[in-house]
Amino acid sequence: MSRRTLKFGVLAVSAMGMGAMVTNPVLADIMKAFPDVDPTTIMLISGLPSLFVVFFAPVYGKLTQYLPKKTLLAIATLCFAVGGIMPAFLSNFTIILAMRCLLGVGLGFLLPMAADLISDFFDGHERETMMGFQSAFTSIGGIMYQLAGGFLGSYGWNYAFYAYIIGIIIFFAVHLTLPEPQRKVIPQGEKMKMPSRVYSSFFSLFVFQIILFILMNNAAVMLDGEKMGDAASIGVALTLMTVGGLIGGFFAGKVMRILKEYTFPILYLICGVGFGIGYTSYTLLQFFVATTIIGLSMGVFVPSCWVKLSVSVPPPLVALAISIGVSAMNIGGFFQPYIYAGISKLFGLQIGRDSFLVAVVASILMAVFVFIDSKTSRKASA
Structure with missing residues (x-):
């Protein structure tokens, strides 16, 4: 595999990391669509995914000891896509919030995975450069998702959630271009502590x-x-x-x-x-x-x-x-x-x-x- 293709595959994962920002441009429209729901509760549409990242990012770190990272990428993308797209078809606000929690599970895997894959494939100055590019691609993803959410949301608040289809496209691009990194497991019977x-x-x-x-x-x-x-x-x-x-x-x-x-x-x-x-x-x-x-x-x-x-x-x-x-x-x-x-x-x-x-x-x-x-x-x- 060429280094350029490898870099593309690794950095593409970063573009999904800011997916929660899709709803930012349409929060006011969602408030109008659900007048009986407290505005503070509606704001959880943006906040809940971040809260679930807190709990599921360490779960990703543990699962890397047992599962291939491409399998974890597939699980993360499934949660990301289902949790992201399903609210487009829902009218029950409680279920919409549940889907945002599922999105948060996917982001909890994707956010650390983006940097973790760079540590797997790159060393030295190249690692430093790629970590910087990873941050840049995360910003690009944030801009991309907000623009998509705003444009699609102009046709109706629920249309904004179709922006998560981008994540499915990115998944197939990454899955086809990225090799499975060698798993770095803790030797059996040996204990490793965080320094x-x-x-x-x-x-x-x-x-x-x-x-x-x-x-x-x-x-x-x-x-x-x-x-x-x-x-x-x-x-x-x-x-x-x-x-x-x-x-x-x-x-x-x-x-x-x-x-x-x-x-x-x-x-x-x-x-x-x-x-x-x-x-x-x-x-x-x-x-x-x-x-x-x-x-x-x-x-x-x-x-x-x-x-x-x-x-x-x-x-x-x-x-x-x-x-x-x-x-x-x-x-x-x-x-x-x-x-x-x-x-x-x-x-x-x-x-x-x-x-x-x-x-x-x-x-x-x-x-x-x-x-x-x-x-x-x-x-x-x-």
Whole structure:
């Protein structure tokens, strides 16, 4: 098999990772279609898949010890397709939510699988570059699914769910082009523990996602509440974050090689700069610059973590380590509103602009934490 074909097969899996975003453009239409359902409950259409990723990403990590990864890909795609497409034919909102849970099961397998396959087939600088491309293709998938959901949703909210047919097409493309990687199993009778040094990476992923969701959950509040922009402007701001992630992903490998052990501290500082610009923004142009910078840091940060995890644990534990990392991120995103609510109550802060200041402080503190952690780990391994 040519390396180009192999790279296509591996990266195509990443394009399915943002499938939950299909419904974002049609949530308002779904609320109109179900007037008797509380709007907060309808918002679970977007939130439930992420919650199920938390529980099923580690399940994927465990199952790699027993099942071929192409079999796991087939199971994941079945859950993704059935859970994604079925709501197009349903009128019972409870069953629609159940299908979104099934979609979350599929995403719980697909998200760690995308990075895990790269660790199977690539090493060294090529692995770093491919992890960055994986992040970029995830961003491309997010843009692709949102555009498809918005276009199809213009014909009716239920039509948006037909966008998940893309996942079936991707599955056949991957299944036909990707070889089965050699299974890395734990020798019988031998016990392998996750090295203690990787727990700081899990914590870092957890906090980074909390910081990132401050933007996603407060951009609309700030722009609309302060009359800086309308719904279209908010959409542009969040799209620019995704575009920033796309650009960052393509250059992630080079950035890792240049910054080396300073990668994570500098990325947190760049993220803090982005939120600082957002906090001091009083024009849309300034805010757009802020979201793009935050997206750039995201596009490099996540693949850098996958690279770090893949070289920090024994080969049989790589899938599980990446799976736990995916869970840590989704836990952070799910609990971000509650964590910020506690902080705002403690310091008398408001939602909107104040949240950006919290993100600046959190980014600086995490930059210090990961810098100290890198120095401590380096001394321990010396």
